[in-house]
Amino acid sequence: MPPKKPAKKPEDILPADLRRSMHWLPESSAEEREEFFTAAGEFLASADPRKLRKLPPLMRVKWQLARERRLDDLLTVLSHEREFRASSFLVSGKLRPRLEIPGLDSGSLPADVVRLGPGELPVRAKATEVLWVDGRLVVRGYAFVQNVPVDGKALLPRFAWLRQQGARRRVPVRVKARTELRATRDSGQALHAYDEAGFEIVIDPKKLRTGGQWQPGVWQLTLALPSPGVVRTGSVDRIDIGSAGHSQARELADGVRLLAGFSDERMQLTIETPAAEVAGHEETDDALRLALHVPGGSAGQAPARLLVEHKGGEFKRAYDVTRGPGGAFTADIPFADLSVGDSATAATQDFITTLEFPDGTTRRATVRAGFRPGQYLTDRGREIAVTTDGPGLLKLHDRRRQAVVDELHWTPEGELVLSGVYTGATDGLELVLRHGKYFEEKYLPFESGDGRFTLRLTPDRMPSYDGDQQLREGRWYLSFRKEGESDRKDDVPVKLRGDLVDSLPVTHQGSVRTYTVERRFFDRIFLAAGSPLREEDRGKYRQRMLRAQYVRDREKPLRNAVFYNCYHGRQFSDSPRAIYEELVRRGTDVEHIWGTNDQQAVVPPGMRTVEWKSAEWHEALATSRFLVTNVMISSWIKRREDQLFIQTWHGTPLKKMGADLLGTSKANPAYIATLPGRFEQFEYLTSPNAFTTPIMRSAFGFPNEILECGYPRNDVFYREDREEIADRVRKTLRLPEGKKVLLYTPTWRDDQRFGTGKKFKLDLQLDLAEFERALGDEYVLLFRKHPKMLNNITGARDGFVRDVAAYAEISDLYLVSDVLITDYSSSMFDFAHTGRPMVFFTYDLEHYRDTLRGFYFDFTGTSPGPLVKTTAELIDSLQNLDTVSKEYADRYAAFVKKFCEPADGLATAQVVDRMLDWAKRQQG
Structure with missing residues (x-):
C-alpha cells in the first residue's frame, strides 16, 4: 500500500511565501512590509471566508490584522507568539470565551475572529501512573483545558465517570485533586501554569x-472540567512508558479479567469472561505443552483445539486439547512446528494463538494470573519463547536467544544490579548502554556463566577521560553486541521477564538526580537518568519565572566571583578554562563558579558548580562580578553597570556566520537582529588574528573593544610544559608506544539531520576499514566529530580508530597528534600553531561552499594542505607526507602568518590583566 498522506491542516490554505514573510515581519524593512501587506490583501480578498474562519485562533487574529494593515498590532501578536508559543493565549469571557493578547484590543476585531469555538479550548489529559492498590485501580495524571490556567481548586477536574459502550449506563468515580508540576512542564508553553491540574481517580471494579x-463490556473513562462557556469533557491519554503506557490485565475472579488499556491513545476498561486461559507450560518429548485453566473445572466449557498461526503467513495449524488425569486440560505443539527461523540471528518469528471451542467460536489465547514466561532452546541456536504482553495475550516466538532480566535491585551505595537468563554464547560480546535520543554508547563489563548474566552499574560514577561523571539525562537501553561492532542490526536487547513488569519502576535517588529502571514496548527495560534540575526549575513556564527572578536578583549585592560559561555548560575546557587557571596561578581572590549542563562538565575539586538554567545558575549570572563565556548568551541577559562580561569566542571563521549570512537560505533574521544587543553586553571580545577582527564587527555588530591577542586556549602551544601535558594526554588516551597519531575533526552539515531538529548526522564518507589496512601499522586514528553530530563511529574502540568525542579539551588532542585531517572545521586554524601537516578531506567542497554555508576566503587557494575527495587520495597524501609538506610549505607559512598571529602565548595573561585592571578602576 502507498504511504498514507498526512491530513491537511486548515493553515495549509495559506501560501508558504506569505507565511514566511509574516514570520520575519519584525525584521523586515519598510519596503518589505509594504510588499507583504499588498500580497496578503490580494490573497485574503480571494480566499474562501469559511476556510479562513477554520484557522487556529491566533492565526485568525494575525491574518485579520494583516487584512486591516495594522502593523503595530500585528508586531505585538508576533512578539507574543515568539515568546509564548503559537497556540498560547489568554481567555476572557465566562459565557462566550474570547481570545486575548496583552497589548492588543481584541474588541477592535470582528467577533468571529476572536470568539473561541468549542473545539478551540480542548481538554488535555494524560495518565502518568496506573496501578492496583488493595483491589482497586488507581489512575494518576493531570487534566486541564488548554489556555485556561489552573489556579485553584475551582478549576480542577470535578467529575469523572465510566460509560459502558453500547449502553446508557454510567458509573461515577471519585476524583481527588493533586499538585502535578509535570502538567505545566509537559504543556510545552510559557504562558500558563497548570500545576494544580493533577488528579487521582480510584476505580472499584466491583x-x-x-x-x-x-x-463482558467496554467502559470509557471520561473527565469533565469547568471552563469558560461550558463544562468540557475529555478522555485520558497514555504516555509511552511504564504503567501508563501499556495495557494491564488483572484477574477479578475465576473466569473474569479486567483489562485496563488504551484504544486510539484513550484509556478504557474492558471486562472479559474467558472460558479458558493458558496457565503454564513445559517441555515434553519434542513438544511444548500448554496447560489450560477452565473456570469451573470439568463443568466448564473446555476448548476443543488450539490454533497456531505463523504471523508471516506460512501456515496455520490446529492441535487438539486433551483432558488428562485430574481433569487437567493440555495442548501439545511440536517444537518442529515453531522452529521456522533459518539461522541463529534471523529475525524473530511470531505466532498467533487462538482457542477454538466445540461450538465453533474462537478467542485469542490469554494467560491466567500467575503465568510465568520461559524459553526453550532449539538446535538452531535459537529459542522458543513463551511469554505474554500487556493485554495478557499468549505470545510465542521463534527468536535468537535473548537476555531476560529476572532480578534487579539498587544497593544502598547506588549500584544497580541486573541479573537474568541469557543462554546465548557470551564470548566475544559486550554489553552496550545506548542513549535513546543522543545515541551515545557506553560499554559495560558483566559477569556470565551457566546461562546467566549479571551487570553492576553505578550511574552516579561513570568513568570518563576527566574522572567519574554522572550518566547524562535520558533513557539508556541495554543490549548485547559483538565486541568491536557498531552496527546495531544484530544487537540482542535486554528485556524484563513478562510477569515482573508490575515491579517497575525501581528508583534510586543519586547525588543530584533520580535514576529509574522503567520499561517501554511492554518489557524492553531502560535506565532513565533524570534531570539534575529540580522540577520547580524545569519547563518553559518555570524558565520564564526564573528569568523574572533574574531581573530581581540583579538588585542583590555583587559577589566577587567569576562565572564561567563554556559551550553552554557541556565542558570544562577552552579559553574559559585557561582564564580560570591563570587566575588560580596568580592567587586572585575570587570565587570561581562553573555552569555545568546536565552535570557533564568535570571541574577541579573546590570549584563551585551551578546546574545550567537552575535557580542558582540564574542567581550566579545576576550577582557575579565577572562573566567569561566562549559562546553566545541569551538576549534577555543584561549586564549590570558593576559587572564585566568577556566574550572569548571560539574559532577562526572559514564559514560565514551571524549577520554575514543575510541574504542566504541559512539566515535567521530574528536571531541576527538580536546579535548587536547580545554583543553590546561584552566589554571585551577576544580575536585570534587580524583576519577575524573585522568579521566579528560585521557578523556580530560588536561595538566595544576587540582584544586581538589570540585565543587564551591556544597559549598551550607555547607553554614550556607542553610536552609534559602531551605525555599525560597519551597516558589518559592509552595511546600505544611507537604509533603516530592522526586526528580527524569533521564538522557538521546543515543538510544532514535526524528529522527537522538540531540533531545532525555524521556523514561518514571515510572508508575506515581501508584506512586501517593502509595505515594501521604506523598510526592510530583519533576521531573527534563535532558535538552536534550524534551517531556513532563505526569500529571505534581501543584499536586503530578511537572515538575521542567525549574528551573535553581538544587542544590536548592537538598536542599529541602528528597530522590533522579535517574538512571545513575551524580546528585547522588552531592546529596550525603546531606547524604539523594537515590534509583536508573535502569530498563535498562545492556543495558545502556554494549551497550550504559560503566561505569568507578562497579556501581552495589558501589551504595549507591538499584537498582530497576520496579515501584513496587521503591515504596517498598521508603515505607521502614529506612530499606534501614540501609542496605546501609556502602556503602553510602564509596560512600561519595570516591566522596564527599573535603567537606569543600571552593571550590569557592579557585578558586577565584587563579583568583585574577593570576591577581596580571600579574600586577606585
Whole structure:
C-alpha cells in the first residue's frame, strides 16, 4: 500500500511565501512590509471566508490584522507568539470565551475572529501512573483545558465517570485533586501554569458488575472540567512508558479479567469472561505443552483445539486439547512446528494463538494470573519463547536467544544490579548502554556463566577521560553486541521477564538526580537518568519565572566571583578554562563558579558548580562580578553597570556566520537582529588574528573593544610544559608506544539531520576499514566529530580508530597528534600553531561552499594542505607526507602568518590583566 498522506491542516490554505514573510515581519524593512501587506490583501480578498474562519485562533487574529494593515498590532501578536508559543493565549469571557493578547484590543476585531469555538479550548489529559492498590485501580495524571490556567481548586477536574459502550449506563468515580508540576512542564508553553491540574481517580471494579454479576463490556473513562462557556469533557491519554503506557490485565475472579488499556491513545476498561486461559507450560518429548485453566473445572466449557498461526503467513495449524488425569486440560505443539527461523540471528518469528471451542467460536489465547514466561532452546541456536504482553495475550516466538532480566535491585551505595537468563554464547560480546535520543554508547563489563548474566552499574560514577561523571539525562537501553561492532542490526536487547513488569519502576535517588529502571514496548527495560534540575526549575513556564527572578536578583549585592560559561555548560575546557587557571596561578581572590549542563562538565575539586538554567545558575549570572563565556548568551541577559562580561569566542571563521549570512537560505533574521544587543553586553571580545577582527564587527555588530591577542586556549602551544601535558594526554588516551597519531575533526552539515531538529548526522564518507589496512601499522586514528553530530563511529574502540568525542579539551588532542585531517572545521586554524601537516578531506567542497554555508576566503587557494575527495587520495597524501609538506610549505607559512598571529602565548595573561585592571578602576 502507498504511504498514507498526512491530513491537511486548515493553515495549509495559506501560501508558504506569505507565511514566511509574516514570520520575519519584525525584521523586515519598510519596503518589505509594504510588499507583504499588498500580497496578503490580494490573497485574503480571494480566499474562501469559511476556510479562513477554520484557522487556529491566533492565526485568525494575525491574518485579520494583516487584512486591516495594522502593523503595530500585528508586531505585538508576533512578539507574543515568539515568546509564548503559537497556540498560547489568554481567555476572557465566562459565557462566550474570547481570545486575548496583552497589548492588543481584541474588541477592535470582528467577533468571529476572536470568539473561541468549542473545539478551540480542548481538554488535555494524560495518565502518568496506573496501578492496583488493595483491589482497586488507581489512575494518576493531570487534566486541564488548554489556555485556561489552573489556579485553584475551582478549576480542577470535578467529575469523572465510566460509560459502558453500547449502553446508557454510567458509573461515577471519585476524583481527588493533586499538585502535578509535570502538567505545566509537559504543556510545552510559557504562558500558563497548570500545576494544580493533577488528579487521582480510584476505580472499584466491583461497581462495574450488573445485578451483582460480571458481564463482558467496554467502559470509557471520561473527565469533565469547568471552563469558560461550558463544562468540557475529555478522555485520558497514555504516555509511552511504564504503567501508563501499556495495557494491564488483572484477574477479578475465576473466569473474569479486567483489562485496563488504551484504544486510539484513550484509556478504557474492558471486562472479559474467558472460558479458558493458558496457565503454564513445559517441555515434553519434542513438544511444548500448554496447560489450560477452565473456570469451573470439568463443568466448564473446555476448548476443543488450539490454533497456531505463523504471523508471516506460512501456515496455520490446529492441535487438539486433551483432558488428562485430574481433569487437567493440555495442548501439545511440536517444537518442529515453531522452529521456522533459518539461522541463529534471523529475525524473530511470531505466532498467533487462538482457542477454538466445540461450538465453533474462537478467542485469542490469554494467560491466567500467575503465568510465568520461559524459553526453550532449539538446535538452531535459537529459542522458543513463551511469554505474554500487556493485554495478557499468549505470545510465542521463534527468536535468537535473548537476555531476560529476572532480578534487579539498587544497593544502598547506588549500584544497580541486573541479573537474568541469557543462554546465548557470551564470548566475544559486550554489553552496550545506548542513549535513546543522543545515541551515545557506553560499554559495560558483566559477569556470565551457566546461562546467566549479571551487570553492576553505578550511574552516579561513570568513568570518563576527566574522572567519574554522572550518566547524562535520558533513557539508556541495554543490549548485547559483538565486541568491536557498531552496527546495531544484530544487537540482542535486554528485556524484563513478562510477569515482573508490575515491579517497575525501581528508583534510586543519586547525588543530584533520580535514576529509574522503567520499561517501554511492554518489557524492553531502560535506565532513565533524570534531570539534575529540580522540577520547580524545569519547563518553559518555570524558565520564564526564573528569568523574572533574574531581573530581581540583579538588585542583590555583587559577589566577587567569576562565572564561567563554556559551550553552554557541556565542558570544562577552552579559553574559559585557561582564564580560570591563570587566575588560580596568580592567587586572585575570587570565587570561581562553573555552569555545568546536565552535570557533564568535570571541574577541579573546590570549584563551585551551578546546574545550567537552575535557580542558582540564574542567581550566579545576576550577582557575579565577572562573566567569561566562549559562546553566545541569551538576549534577555543584561549586564549590570558593576559587572564585566568577556566574550572569548571560539574559532577562526572559514564559514560565514551571524549577520554575514543575510541574504542566504541559512539566515535567521530574528536571531541576527538580536546579535548587536547580545554583543553590546561584552566589554571585551577576544580575536585570534587580524583576519577575524573585522568579521566579528560585521557578523556580530560588536561595538566595544576587540582584544586581538589570540585565543587564551591556544597559549598551550607555547607553554614550556607542553610536552609534559602531551605525555599525560597519551597516558589518559592509552595511546600505544611507537604509533603516530592522526586526528580527524569533521564538522557538521546543515543538510544532514535526524528529522527537522538540531540533531545532525555524521556523514561518514571515510572508508575506515581501508584506512586501517593502509595505515594501521604506523598510526592510530583519533576521531573527534563535532558535538552536534550524534551517531556513532563505526569500529571505534581501543584499536586503530578511537572515538575521542567525549574528551573535553581538544587542544590536548592537538598536542599529541602528528597530522590533522579535517574538512571545513575551524580546528585547522588552531592546529596550525603546531606547524604539523594537515590534509583536508573535502569530498563535498562545492556543495558545502556554494549551497550550504559560503566561505569568507578562497579556501581552495589558501589551504595549507591538499584537498582530497576520496579515501584513496587521503591515504596517498598521508603515505607521502614529506612530499606534501614540501609542496605546501609556502602556503602553510602564509596560512600561519595570516591566522596564527599573535603567537606569543600571552593571550590569557592579557585578558586577565584587563579583568583585574577593570576591577581596580571600579574600586577606585
